[in-house]
Amino acid sequence: MQMIFSFDTEDYVDPVSNDALLGLAQIHTKYDVPACFGIVGEKARFLQTCGRRDVIEAVGRHEVGYHSDHHFILPDYSYEQEFIPEYLEKQSWDRAMTRLLAEESRGVHDVAEIFGRQPITWLRNFGDWAPQYLCAFARLGVPIFAYGPPFHNQDCMPIWYCNQLVIANPRITYESNLHRDDMTPQEKLAEHKRNMLKHLEGGTPRLGCVTHPTRFISDIWWEQPNWMNTVDAPPRRQWRIPPRFSKEKTEELLWIADEFVKFVSQIEDVESLTFSDFWPKYKTQREWLSRAEMKELASGLGDRMTYQYLDGEAFSPAEIFAVFAFALCELTANNIPIRHIIGPTDEPVDNSSDCQMRRQDFLDSCMEVEMFIRDKGRVPYAIKVGQIEVGPGGFLQAMAQSVLQESESIQIRSANNLPEPIHPDDYKRLDRGAPAGYIQKRSFDLSNIRRMSQLQYWTVKPAT
Numbered sequence: 001m002q003m004i005f006s007f008d009t010e011d012y013v014d015p016v017s018n019d020a021l022l023g024l025a026q027i028h029t030k031y032d033v034p035a036c037f038g039i040v041g042e043k044a045r046f047l048q049t050c051g052r053r054d055v056i057e058a059v060g061r062h063e064v065g066y067h068s069d070h071h072f073i074l075p076d077y078s079y080e081q082e083f084i085p086e087y088l089e090k091q092s093w094d095r096a097m098t099r100l101l102a103e104e105s106r107g108v109h110d111v112a113e114i115f116g117r118q119p120i121t122w123l124r125n126f127g128d129w130a131p132q133y134l135c136a137f138a139r140l141g142v143p144i145f146a147y148g149p150p151f152h153n154q155d156c157m158p159i160w161y162c163n164q165l166v167i168a169n170p171r172i173t174y175e176s177n178l179h180r181d182d183m184t185p186q187e188k189l190a191e192h193k194r195n196m197l198k199h200l201e202g203g204t205p206r207l208g209c210v211t212h213p214t215r216f217i218s219d220i221w222w223e224q225p226n227w228m229n230t231v232d233a234p235p236r237r238q239w240r241i242p243p244r245f246s247k248e249k250t251e252e253l254l255w256i257a258d259e260f261v262k263f264v265s266q267i268e269d270v271e272s273l274t275f276s277d278f279w280p281k282y283k284t285q286r287e288w289l290s291r292a293e294m295k296e297l298a299s300g301l302g303d304r305m306t307y308q309y310l311d312g313e314a315f316s317p318a319e320i321f322a323v324f325a326f327a328l329c330e331l332t333a334n335n336i337p338i339r340h341i342i343g344p345t346d347e348p349v350d351n352s353s354d355c356q357m358r359r360q361d362f363l364d365s366c367m368e369v370e371m372f373i374r375d376k377g378r379v380p381y382a383i384k385v386g387q388i389e390v391g392p393g394g395f396l397q398a399m400a401q402s403v404l405q406e407s408e409s410i411q412i413r414s415a416n417n418l419p420e421p422i423h424p425d426d427y428k429r430l431d432r433g434a435p436a437g438y439i440q441k442r443s444f445d446l447s448n449i450r451r452m453s454q455l456q457y458w459t460v461k462p463a464t
């Protein structure tokens with residue numbers, strides 16, 4: 001069994017949380033069990049302003065991941081002060097991306113500068129899995145998405161979604177019993193061992209152990225006295241530190257982690273990894289297709305809209321869409337670029353009846369589509385063909401037919417605008433997995449985000 005230890009490292013209020021972080025990093029170093037510390041940008045700056053070179057150095061021996069710039073609070077007051085999914089829900093895709101890129105680029109930059117290397121893994125913030133986040137982090141050079149979106153958060157098969165490599169697996173956590181008063185530390189440790197062995201014996205291919213260092217110093221969340229349930233943080237000088245455990249209690253909790261990591265390190269059947277270990281194996285390799293290979297993709301597509309394999313490498317429907325558009329515009333080009341574009345970001349047009357057009361008019365539409373892809377990096381939600389508009393699903397099928405045979409008349413049939421799901425209930429799970437819930441106890445209508453997450457199924461493909 002593979003095992004990944006990860007820590008959502010976010011407390012930038014209490015300096016004592018830095019000691020717990022140091023302790024955890026040292027435990028993992030001591031037993032040679034790698035871990036991933038997903039650092040909040042403001043936490044990295046907090047370590048710096050607290051003068052904690054020792055912590056930065058100890059954490060830097062492990063994978064340094066990323067966990068957003070401010071963890072839900074967005075202090076840029078030139079934007080509306082809203083819970084971020086609420087903001088994403090109301091804004092257009094492009095406006096939402098502009099804000100995310102502006103705010104998150106600071107955190108990615110600062111974590112890279114303070115720890116001396118670029119973080120490549122985003123440890124999902126519980127409430128913020130919206131597809132705009134994934135696309136923004138992919139663009140900021142953070143290509144791995146730990147824990148996964150709602151339709152793929154337990155499944156160990158690595159997939160691509162929104163141009164991020166999704167590494168998900170079943171998870172256990174110290175937090176399941178860390179704060180219980182009715183258990184001794186020995187009983188807590190024994191329960192962690194039992195939970196872990198259950199997965200080992202049950203054949204779980206990969207198990208995660210996910211924890212927050214801040215949980216080792218307090219049973220109150222660090223945001224709670226400051227901005228839980230609100231988007232308006234009080235002025236910074238008024239931030240308060242939640243009540244801490246005694247020093248002995250924290251040591252007792254760290255003892256559990258120490259003993260558990262030691263236990264894991266001694267089991268031969270467990271291979272300890274971290275998220276960045278998956279990158280060399282799964283990152284995309286190919287950059288070009290030949291014309292013959294492009295035709296192979298077209299004949300494989302048939303009537304179904306789904307990812308395709310070519311020489312063992314998978315191509316998402318969005319990537320295939322871009323390949324055909326290019327091939328039909330640059331009719332003599334022999335190197336066809338593989339472009340990692342995203343799916344439509346508006347509701348696709350539903351063409352309910354078939355239509356017929358001359359090849360020249362169709363190629364003209366392909367040219368429009370190709371220019372749109374170059375400008376926007378995504379599949380269009382509507383394509384103008386003559387006097388009507390058609391959706392991308394039918395247009396993809398027509399492009400596949402046209403690259404295979406040069407007939408004078410092209411038929412665009414009505415077709416589904418969403419790819420076939422890998423598992424039958426993937427779309428349902430995306431529709432149910434509301435992205436809010438943690439800091440904001442209010443309920444929002446997030447139907448737009450959920451629909452966007454379905455449209456981005458165009459980017460789904462197995463990682464190979």
Ligand SMILES: [Zn+2]
Nearest residue numbers: 008010125126
């Ligand atoms: Zn978090």
